[in-house]
Amino acid sequence: MGMTGRERGGLRVALIGNPNVGKSTLFNALTGLRRHTGNWTGKTVDGAEGRVRAAHGRMTLVDLPGCYSLAPTSPEEEVTRGFLMSGAADCAVVVCDASCLERNLNLVLQTLHVTARTVVCVNLVDEAAKRGIAVDTKKLASILGVDVVATNAARKQGLAELVRAIRRAALREETAKGEAEAAPLWDEAERIAAAAVQRDGDARSARRLKLDRVLTGRFTGTLIMLALLALVFFLTMEGANYPSRLLSKLLSPVPGLVRRLLEKTPLKGAAAGALCDGGLATLVTVISVMLPPMAIFFPLFTLLEDLGLLPRIAFDLDRSFSRCGGCGKQALTACMGFGCNAAGVVGCRIIESPRERLIAILTNSLTPCNGRFPTLTALIAMFFTAGLGALGGAAGALILTAAILLSLGATFLASKLLSVTLLKGKPSSFVLELPPFRTPRVGQIIVRSLLDRTLFVLGRAAVAAFPAGVIIWLLANCGSEPPISACAAFLDPAGRAMGLDGAALAAFILGLPANELVMPLLLMIYRGAGTFAAGGELMHETLVLHGWTVKTALCMTLLMLFHSPCLTTLLTVRRETKSPAWTLAAFLLPSAIGAAACLAVNGAFAIFGR
Amino acid sequence: MAVTTLAELPPYGVCRVERILDCGIRDRLESLGMTRGAELVWLFAAPGGDPAAYSVRGTAVALRRSDAEKVLVTRSGAWE
Numbered sequence: 001m002g003m004t005g006r007e008r009g010g011l012r013v014a015l016i017g018n019p020n021v022g023k024s025t026l027f028n029a030l031t032g033l034r035r036h037t038g039n040w041t042g043k044t045v046d047g048a049e050g051r052v053r054a055a056h057g058r059m060t061l062v063d064l065p066g067c068y069s070l071a072p073t074s075p076e077e078e079v080t081r082g083f084l085m086s087g088a089a090d091c092a093v094v095v096c097d098a099s100c101l102e103r104n105l106n107l108v109l110q111t112l113h114v115t116a117r118t119v120v121c122v123n124l125v126d127e128a129a130k131r132g133i134a135v136d137t138k139k140l141a142s143i144l145g146v147d148v149v150a151t152n153a154a155r156k157q158g159l160a161e162l163v164r165a166i167r168r169a170a171l172r173e174e175t176a177k178g179e180a181e182a183a184p185l186w187d188e189a190e191r192i193a194a195a196a197v198q199r200d201g202d203a204r205s206a207r208r209l210k211l212d213r214v215l216t217g218r219f220t221g222t223l224i225m226l227a228l229l230a231l232v233f234f235l236t237m238e239g240a241n242y243p244s245r246l247l248s249k250l251l252s253p254v255p256g257l258v259r260r261l262l263e264k265t266p267l268k269g270a271a272a273g274a275l276c277d278g279g280l281a282t283l284v285t286v287i288s289v290m291l292p293p294m295a296i297f298f299p300l301f302t303l304l305e306d307l308g309l310l311p312r313i314a315f316d317l318d319r320s321f322s323r324c325g326g327c328g329k330q331a332l333t334a335c336m337g338f339g340c341n342a343a344g345v346v347g348c349r350i351i352e353s354p355r356e357r358l359i360a361i362l363t364n365s366l367t368p369c370n371g372r373f374p375t376l377t378a379l380i381a382m383f384f385t386a387g388l389g390a391l392g393g394a395a396g397a398l399i400l401t402a403a404i405l406l407s408l409g410a411t412f413l414a415s416k417l418l419s420v421t422l423l424k425g426k427p428s429s430f431v432l433e434l435p436p437f438r439t440p441r442v443g444q445i446i447v448r449s450l451l452d453r454t455l456f457v458l459g460r461a462a463v464a465a466f467p468a469g470v471i472i473w474l475l476a477n478c479g480s481e482p483p484i485s486a487c488a489a490f491l492d493p494a495g496r497a498m499g500l501d502g503a504a505l506a507a508f509i510l511g512l513p514a515n516e517l518v519m520p521l522l523l524m525i526y527r528g529a530g531t532f533a534a535g536g537e538l539m540h541e542t543l544v545l546h547g548w549t550v551k552t553a554l555c556m557t558l559l560m561l562f563h564s565p566c567l568t569t570l571l572t573v574r575r576e577t578k579s580p581a582w583t584l585a586a587f588l589l590p591s592a593i594g595a596a597a598c599l600a601v602n603g604a605f606a607i608f609g610r
Numbered sequence: 611m612a613v614t615t616l617a618e619l620p621p622y623g624v625c626r627v628e629r630i631l632d633c634g635i636r637d638r639l640e641s642l643g644m645t646r647g648a649e650l651v652w653l654f655a656a657p658g659g660d661p662a663a664y665s666v667r668g669t670a671v672a673l674r675r676s677d678a679e680k681v682l683v684t685r686s687g688a689w690e
């Protein structure tokens with residue numbers, strides 16, 4: 001097994017370790033790939049493979065999900081154990097957190113029972129040093145009888161030495177039994193840690209504890225979390241304002257210019273119209289309206305994630321979630337949903353109880369994803385805070401925070417509803433490791449979020465927005481009675497009852513592939529064959545021209561918060577639950593909440609309103 | 611020292627694990643290092659007082675009250 005592996009793709013190296021010790025960061029540093037990392041347990045839920053860069057020689061790394069032991073008590077542990085036992089790896093690297101070596105040594109000792117071709121990588125040594133903890137790697141190596149390498153994966157320190165140690169270990173003769181030792185080896189771990197770890201008074205950990213006590217305090221906890229959320233929204237809305245206008249000014253003439261060029265080729269008439277006024281114009285709207293808020297929100301959110309705030313939110317909200325029949329970890333998956341609901345649904349694997357996991361999956365899309373934020377911020381700025389002048393940004397951030405609280409409330413309500421109807425049962429348990437706060441790597445976060453996330457969204461916009469725009473344009477412009485008008489007319493009674501109109505519902509239905517598309521498609525439907533421009537003011541003008549008031553904007557905001565998950569998320573739900581029925585439930589639940597909320601608001605306006 | 615449960619450990623309390631009662635999360639708690647003789651320290655609690663976080667072998671682990679009731683401990687003092 002070992003030989004064939006070496007002949008083909010070089011060495012196969014398994015990366016194992018406790019959750020949140022920096023395995024993915026190490027994996028990224030060695031392979032040059034960009035797996036999403038974050039400061040919380042369970043961030044990596046599937047394995048990944050990557051080739052080590054040429055400078056380090058041929059080697060394939062397998063990043064396995066984090067596990068605390070090789071006793072098969074969870075699916076992640078089963079995966080890791082199975083991989084090691086199968087002999088598919090030429091070498092195992094056990095990544096440890098230098099700050100809590102003793103806890104990590106249990107897994108090291110268990111691994112040594114399976115294979116002697118092991119390297120111990122003591123990671124995060126700089127963070128440990130800051131806390132006055134020093135690991136004597138030489139001593140540790142002599143006790144364990146394998147190579148021990150100190151690394152700082154985030155700063156790419158110690159990597160070359162690690163690769164050398166891996167090469168040495170892979171050539172070593174296999175002396176271990178090859179059997180997993182299920183019994184914990186804590187006494188041995190305790191002895192070894194006492195011999196190899198040196199601690200200088202833990203003065204700094206007391207300060208960390210103070211921060212934790214403030215963040216989880218009875219009043220301060222909630223207040224600080226809400227204030228942080230509002231601050232992130234404020235920075236996003238204020239920061240996106242100018243680049244959005246600039247992009248719109250620069251890009252809005254493009255479809256017209258291209259069209260003029262195309263008119264001189266055989267592609268004139270309807271084809272040029274569909275390509276330019278349809279496809280290109282939708283793309284321009286997506287880029288200018290959607291991109292700037294995304295490009296600001298994502299790095300800010302990643303910053304909070306890197307700091308280690310998410311597990312504290314889960315900790316603070318666990319009681320409320322358990323009262324609703326869910327699990328505090330649902331707060332983590334909901335937070336992931338802020339980035340992308342499909343990612344949030346996959347993240348639900350960290351919830352052990354199948355019942356609570358299903359609740360978390362079905363309610364995930366009640367959290368507005370990154371694709372919906374720009375529409376929400378645009379609606380708020382156009383209809384709710386316009387005319388407030390300098391205060392507009394702050395007021396907008398507060399309104400958006402209120403919207404998020406509403407979505408949290410809907411998550412509680414839906415979880416409660418599910419747990420007394422379809423998914424009956426008692427809350428199970430909540431065991432969550434709370435990682436230490438880590439100083440976020442600001443530069444890396446900005447580069448990573450901008451390049452990976454923002455370009456990803458841009459790429460998706462290009463593949464989804466362009467064809468969707470072309471199709472809508474054709475639907476809006478063929479024949480004397482275009483299909484899109486017929487469709488909007490058909491949906492109009494339902495739309496009116498929900499405080500909107502048929503065009504808005506049609507845009508939601510046609511925007512199923514991606515939430516970013518809903519607003520641009522709506523504008524396209526309204527404008528029909530007319531001229532197209534992407535700017536914020538023109539967007540407002542178009543909407544007002546079609547009878548939009550504060551009530552319409554409020555209903556649109558509610559429907560934007562609560563509607564069917566996008567196609568990618570639905571497919572992910574299908575994959576994760578392996579059940580068409582639950583996928584249907586994931587589709588119906590948020591749609592029903594959204595429809596009910598809009599009907600209620602419209603009804604209230606009819607009774608009390610102008 | 612009398613044996614009590616972890617749930618009864620007051621804020622800032624320190625204790626040692628005696629054993630964990632048979633329950634669904636016993637293996638999980640053991641793999642986190644909560645084994646006989648391990649020292650546990652109350653660190654902080656959520657706004658409602660539940661769950662609470664305890665230090666275990668150099669890490670912080672959050673447990674609900676109902677889960678902490680499954681961990682039998684002996685008090686060994688207070689911290690701070």
